[in-house]
Amino acid sequence: MAELSPTPPKGQQPIPFWRDGRVIGVLAQIAFVILVALGTAWLLRNVNDNIGALGSFRCADGTESFRCGFNFLSIDAQFDISESIIQYNPSDSYGRALVVGALNTIKVTVLGVILATILGTLAGIARLSTNWLVSNLAKWYVDFFRNTPLLLQLFFIYFGVILLFPAIQDAVQPFGLPIFLSQRGINMPGPVFMPSFAIWMAFLILGLIQAQVTWLFLGRQEQQTGRNSNRGWWAVASFLLVALIGWYVAGSTADSQGILVARATRVREFSDIEALVLGRLPVDNLNDIDTAVADGRLTQEDLTAASLHICSVQDDPSQVNFTSQLRRAGIPYVVNRSDRLDQATEAYAAGDCEVLVATRSALAAERNVLENGANLSIIPIAETPVRMAVPRIEGLNFVGGIKLTPSFAAILIGLVLYTGAFIAEIVRAGIQSVPKGQTEAARALGLSESQRLRLVVLPQAMRVIIPPLTSQYLNLAKNSSLAIAVGFADLWAIAYTTLNQSGRSVQVFIIVMAAYLTLSLTISFLLNWYNRRISLVER
Amino acid sequence: MTTMNVTTAPTNTEEVIICSEVHKWYGDFHALRGISLTVKKGEVIVILGPSGSGKSTFIRCINRLEEHQQGDIVVEGTTLNYDVRNIAEIRREVGMVFQQFNLFPHLTVLENITLAPIHVRKWTRDHAEDRAMHWLTRVGIPEQANKYPGQLSGGQQQRVAIARTLTMEPNILLFDEPTSALDPEMIKEVLDVMRDLATEGYTILAVTHEMGFARTVADRIIFMDAGQIVEENTPENFFTNPNNERTKLFLNQILHH
Numbered sequence: 113m114a115e116l117s118p119t120p121p122k123g124q125q126p127i128p129f130w131r132d133g134r135v136i137g138v139l140a141q142i143a144f145v146i147l148v149a150l151g152t153a154w155l156l157r158n159v160n161d162n163i164g165a166l167g168s169f170r171c172a173d174g175t176e177s178f179r180c181g182f183n184f185l186s187i188d189a190q191f192d193i194s195e196s197i198i199q200y201n202p203s204d205s206y207g208r209a210l211v212v213g214a215l216n217t218i219k220v221t222v223l224g225v226i227l228a229t230i231l232g233t234l235a236g237i238a239r240l241s242t243n244w245l246v247s248n249l250a251k252w253y254v255d256f257f258r259n260t261p262l263l264l265q266l267f268f269i270y271f272g273v274i275l276l277f278p279a280i281q282d283a284v285q286p287f288g289l290p291i292f293l294s295q296r297g298i299n300m301p302g303p304v305f306m307p308s309f310a311i312w313m314a315f316l317i318l319g320l321i322q323a324q325v326t327w328l329f330l331g332r333q334e335q336q337t338g339r340n341s342n343r344g345w346w347a348v349a350s351f352l353l354v355a356l357i358g359w360y361v362a363g364s365t366a367d368s369q370g371i372l373v374a375r376a377t378r379v380r381e382f383s384d385i386e387a388l389v390l391g392r393l394p395v396d397n398l399n400d401i402d403t404a405v406a407d408g409r410l411t412q413e414d415l416t417a418a419s420l421h422i423c424s425v426q427d428d429p430s431q432v433n434f435t436s437q438l439r440r441a442g443i444p445y446v447v448n449r450s451d452r453l454d455q456a457t458e459a460y461a462a463g464d465c466e467v468l469v470a471t472r473s474a475l476a477a478e479r480n481v482l483e484n485g486a487n488l489s490i491i492p493i494a495e496t497p498v499r500m501a502v503p504r505i506e507g508l509n510f511v512g513g514i515k516l517t518p519s520f521a522a523i524l525i526g527l528v529l530y531t532g533a534f535i536a537e538i539v540r541a542g543i544q545s546v547p548k549g550q551t552e553a554a555r556a557l558g559l560s561e562s563q564r565l566r567l568v569v570l571p572q573a574m575r576v577i578i579p580p581l582t583s584q585y586l587n588l589a590k591n592s593s594l595a596i597a598v599g600f601a602d603l604w605a606i607a608y609t610t611l612n613q614s615g616r617s618v619q620v621f622i623i624v625m626a627a628y629l630t631l632s633l634t635i636s637f638l639l640n641w642y643n644r645r646i647s648l649v650e651r
Numbered sequence: 652m653t654t655m656n657v658t659t660a661p662t663n664t665e666e667v668i669i670c671s672e673v674h675k676w677y678g679d680f681h682a683l684r685g686i687s688l689t690v691k692k693g694e695v696i697v698i699l700g701p702s703g704s705g706k707s708t709f710i711r712c713i714n715r716l717e718e719h720q721q722g723d724i725v726v727e728g729t730t731l732n733y734d735v736r737n738i739a740e741i742r743r744e745v746g747m748v749f750q751q752f753n754l755f756p757h758l759t760v761l762e763n764i765t766l767a768p769i770h771v772r773k774w775t776r777d778h779a780e781d782r783a784m785h786w787l788t789r790v791g792i793p794e795q796a797n798k799y800p801g802q803l804s805g806g807q808q809q810r811v812a813i814a815r816t817l818t819m820e821p822n823i824l825l826f827d828e829p830t831s832a833l834d835p836e837m838i839k840e841v842l843d844v845m846r847d848l849a850t851e852g853y854t855i856l857a858v859t860h861e862m863g864f865a866r867t868v869a870d871r872i873i874f875m876d877a878g879q880i881v882e883e884n885t886p887e888n889f890f891t892n893p894n895n896e897r898t899k900l901f902l903n904q905i906l907h908h
Contacts, residue, residue: 334775335775552716552749553749553754553812554755555714555742556714556716556747556749556816557746557771557815557819558739558742558743558819559766560739560771563771567766568755568766572757646757
């Protein structure tokens with residue numbers, strides 16, 4: 113054969129360059145880079161020309177600078193924002209307004225991600241249930257919310273549900289819980305932290321350290337004796353004990369809060385207040401007030417007049433502490449709220465109320481200011497590290513507790529329901545991706561159904577769930593920009609107002625895009641990190 | 652061992668598995684048609700039969716991986732019924748080895764083995780790891796303890812699965828075609844382990860196609876066809892002098908291919 117073919121066999125001939133895979137690869141890459149570079153250059157030139165024409169980045173002295181373009185951020189915004197985590201008023205700058213918007217976006221995203229995950233996981237597991245009703249309810253939920261546009265859902269929730277809630281006086285209380293649904297949105301109880309919370313916190317940390325030590329100690333003992341000592345239970349129980357002791361110690365050592373009251377009232381301690389109020393009412397027992405009002409012996413006006421009148425600073429912890437104790441004792445009260453302590457003192461001096469509530473050191477200072485200070489005594493009020501503030505209608509507003517405005521409630525509920533439907537499908541797919549053999553092996557080894565789910569199925573399902581879940585979290589973060597439709601002041605809503613007022617479109621878009629990019633990259637960084645941690649080891 | 656809710660007649664303590672008239676349907680398909688079998692303590696039983704004859708279904712009924720619809724199964728005095736406590740009790744005492752190993756891929760070999768002892772038997776981690784290493788040494792791969800299943804060969808994985816089952820200290824072992832998914836040269840290492848176990852007093856029910864194993868190790872051979880036991884014989888008689896026509900056909904097929 114060799115003699116018959118003088119040329120080397122096929123494959124050993126030199127390859128022409130247009131058929132050489134290595135050369136083709138390099139050429140394709142060079143061509144691609146050139147295309148990208150040309151495209152980018154065209155875009156940049158376009159932007160640059162337009163910026164030059166608009167004068168967006170012109171400084172006061174006529175030169176162009178990227179930094180000068182953002183000087184408008186320190187100008188007064190002059191628009192109001194309905195809700196904010198940080199202090200804001202219209203005389204603050206555009207920059208601060210945008211920060212308020214960014215914080216609102218983060219608030220709705222973080223809460224939305226947490227709630228959508230809970231809802232989605234439950235719905236996903238429910239869809240796999242063998243119970244016909246449970247699995248079909250989950251299926252209908254998923255199908256409905258996945259197949260209708262989010263914007264439509266938001267409008268429906270806002271205009272069709274929340275704004276149709278009753279007026280504030282007729283607020284709905286579902287299941288008799290202290291949660292109020294009204295046109296003002298959703299009001300529910302929330303914790304208020306007292307000054308003594310710091311002491312309790314110290315106890316909690318101490319308890320954690322102590323529980324860890326107990327756990328390690330019992331672990332060592334287990335090693336020696338080879339006997340299971342339920343160390344997990346002991347660790348939790350000892351932590352709870354320390355937390356409980358800390359609660360009472362923090363409550364009893366704290367004597368920072370008090371009320372300022374005239375000596376003439378003969379109130380010497382908290383328990384005297386009941387007699388004071390009862391003396392002004394036509395009943396013998398505070399429990400009879402409701403029946404007295406019901407059968408007309410006591411009018412609402414008389415009750416209000418007889419109630420304990422309190423002056424305090426708006427949302428002050430000492431006021432929450434005091435009123436929650438009054439509520440427990442059943443003593444009717446009326447609160448006169450001021451923005452600052454000196455205003456509260458003025459109201460007190462003017463005779464608007466009988467007691468002034470604040471910290472005792474503040475009360476001592478205020479007493480010196482008052483003319484009749486000598487006739488006033490400061491009475492310490494007991495406190496616990498945390499008090500629940502329950503919403504209460506005062507006039508035309510709810511006071512106390514956590515408040516979700518109609519706009520915030522609409523965007524939060526909308527995002528949670530919509531994203532939850534997608535997460536439900538992801539969770540279902542994840543669980544179904546775990547081979548049946550895993551379940552059989554777990555059962556054959558005697559693991560209970562909950563152990564099987566927790567120790568065998570879910571850890572494996574997580575690997576399938578995390579990557580698409582990341583996309584859903586990102587979708588939720590980006591979809592939060594639809595908040596503008598229901599009037600929630602998120603980043604985009606505020607940026608849009610800023611853009612209209614200032615006319616700095618290029619800068620505003622740069623800021624908004626950078627902000628959303630930062631939020632999205634943070635989310636995907638966190639989830640990618642988690643995904644790497646749980647990924648399977650093979651080979 | 653406590654016996655609760657035993658609804659059948661008093662059992663001989665020597666008879667650890669009693670099946671009587673067990674029926675199972677998959678929809679309209681009648682998979683098991685009245686299986687009756689009594690297994691004595693320490694017996695090694697090999698179940699043979701053509702594919703689809705219900706061998707696997709039958710042994711999977713014994714630890715309730717499949718539910719039987721008629722008849723009684725009593726394992727070590729505990730009746731297998733809808734009482735979840737009985738099911739849990741039986742699963743604790745009956746170990747199973749699968750064709751596809753079914754190791755947990757997200758756990759190391761050691762974690763695979765200690766998972767059930769810690770969470771079901773409530774052993775301490777140290778005791779569980781101690782026993783796990785004992786059994787890993789017995790099956791010859793103690794050095795693989797900290798690897799993940801994906802890093803092991805098929806034969807090694809099946810030996811880990813056997814160690815995982817044995818660490819739970821069951822009295823009864825069910826083998827569901829343990830060598831069918833293995834490369835030929837790995838079959839021997841798994842069969843050697845099974846042979847050792849057979850001589851140590853475990854009660855064994857094995858579904859397998861390894862005729863050599865059946866002939867040398869089994870105390871009794873059960874031949875199943877179409878959901879019924881058609882022949883029950885000693886290995887000696889089964890291979891040399893089978894009673895049933897279907898058995899003869901089967902042996903012809905596999906011995907002269």
